Amino acid sequence: MTSPSDLSVRDILERLIAFPTVCRTENAELIDWMEAFLRDLGARCHRVPGREAGRFNLFASIGPDTPDGIVLSAHSDVVPVEGQPWTTDPFALTERDGKLYGRGSSDMKGFVACMLVAARYAASKSELRAPLHLAISHDEEIGCVGVHSMLRDLVVRGFQARGCVIGEPTGLRAVSGHKGKLAARIVCHGLAAHSANPARGCNAIGLATDMVKVIELLQEELKETGAHDDHYEVPFSTMQVGLIRGGVALNIVPDLCEVQFEMRLLPGVDPKPLLDRLRLEADRLCAERPHARIEIETLNTYPGLHTPDGSAFLHEIMRITGDNAPSRIGFGTEGGLFSEYLDIPVVVCGPGSIDRAHKADEFILPEELQAGVRFVEQVVDMLERP
Template identity: 85%
Template sequence: MTADFHDLSVREILDRLIAFRTLCRTENAELIDWVETFLRSLGARCHRVPGKEAGQFNLFASIGPDTPDGVVLSAHSDVVPVEGQPWTTDPFVLTERDGKLYGRGSSDMKGFLACMLMAACHAARSSLRAPLHLAISHDEEIGCVGVHSLLRDLAANGFQAQGCVIGEPTGLHAVSGHKGKLAARITCHGLAAHSANPSRGCNTIGLATDMVKVIEALQEELKDAGAHDESYEVPFSTLQVGLIRGGVALNIVPDLCEVQFEMRLLPGVSPQPVLDRLRQEADRLCAQHSHARIEIETLNTYPGLHTPDRSPFLHEIMRITGDNAPSRIGFGTEGGLFHDYLDMPVVVCGPGSIDRAHKADEFILPEELNTGVRFVERIIDMLAHS
């Protein structure tokens, strides 16, 4: 390892990571170049998997023997945009003020990525009986879309490990479950007309409003009669409309209106019955209105995560964190995809707080970073010869 990398502290590593403007939907090649150089200097075996767009990459690295009983530490490299947010510091310069380290991605989740690189340093100095693997993805923030190419590649090559830690910010509590998500678009087509005689047209804002009412009714059904899990803050699956666009002028009957909605589904709950109901209601509405046509399109989906309480890997991580029982979280991660592609137990556990994510003046505390380093070093010790 070069002296330049060897001497870096976790805070110095985080400073360099935050300086890379790896906004979702943009290139992350410079960050991946730097991280790969860092890891290769430790003797890591590195493999890049390109994304769909130029300049976007996933990186997978391994240190230690080539055996199927290693542990994966995983982080996404992308961050959400900062435009329109009232930052009081430069979001791409790690800034310490009042005992806090400010910067976009400090908690979500370049803080854990910095801890991962410190873990690699510790692993390179250790005599490992099982390997450490590092997975770094792109475009997680737009629906966990970037990691698919990496996981397909690993699955095609028969990759195995005893488990994976997704280092999203949980206050370093072991999390064994979260909901899945489906994002969809309802597009209502109608007929334009002059507003002086609206009956000559087919008003798609009216159609869209009727579909919103259907979504609201389905939400009540899920709340009252759907699956429940009291370990979640919201113990049932949810639907909500987040965007609606329609009309071009007040004096024109709108012939196009778009509604976007999402489902947050308890693990194991299929979205298909809800989609089927929505299509049935869309057909019913179209039968009542000439010139009406309604399309329903899934935009993005990722699965929930449910790691069984009896999982030995979960208990190993809980032994390190000191948790007596695993937690559940409301936000999504790549964890369900790691499980589905690679059939391995997944625990979400990382430093920082999700309450600071996606906001102006995102920060992580120095002691949280240091505790994160100790956490991953104990995972390395678990992989080392006794």
């Protein structure tokens, strides 16, 4: 293996992009490569397996074993490329017209590459007062599911830190908050019948459309009377239906229909009252229709992030970025989980743009990558002082 000291941040990104770590697939080879890179620098590495075979989180530390280090965190997985009109190989870093193309270049292997450069920079310093920690998770893109095992492991080990930077692409703006998410499924059961006499059946699609109307009503209530925070582009919590599946043939009254919806909740907003309202309305609808039954199941949830404006760690990061005030973002991150599990301040800040994420021809600019390196090296410099 080429020595870590010989690889530029672009070289590292090229290696990372070449691992097709699509969410819901194995990431072991990427973790192997990163762990070898970090161990060669003298890092203390701890691998935490996920639920599925071949999927791992990696936690590494450089510097003294003290409780006031800083965590740089990123996810290793990327979203799929199938069906997207890429003009380059998504898993081969390609430079064209001053842009570096590749799946994950902005979201968020660009920051992972910066993290490895930060590790090398930290390892070069003779007297760090506090450690640099690197946290790499799996399967973030399907609802922040992989990081839980790593965070539980850190809790068991009594881990403490001064703060955490989640390197999602924010254009290197310091972000102190984002909404939480809950994804859920409504399964409507009816009674099949011939369409020539639909009254003999119970139409599950009809039940589902009534439940969709309930969600739309709750959305309107959240907009009009729910919590508001004008720091967000959408200053209220939201609910929306994204998937409906039901029916087998036009001449059969459908006996099954599934609706999937999500909530995007301002930090501190409890989803339970909203779910209770949905269940109450489901019971009412079923009471009006013989043979009707509705089940509501939560599929995935992660909390929002709210780092107080007065946080000392937030202001330290803002001094590096030059921000006068922290920003808020609409998309979710693992930040709320780091905050909840470890009770540490979390700032989201990384190079690139979320507007390029999840699309064909995702890219990061070379100058953004270099700015990311300068940012993480300044974070490392924070470890030399109280």
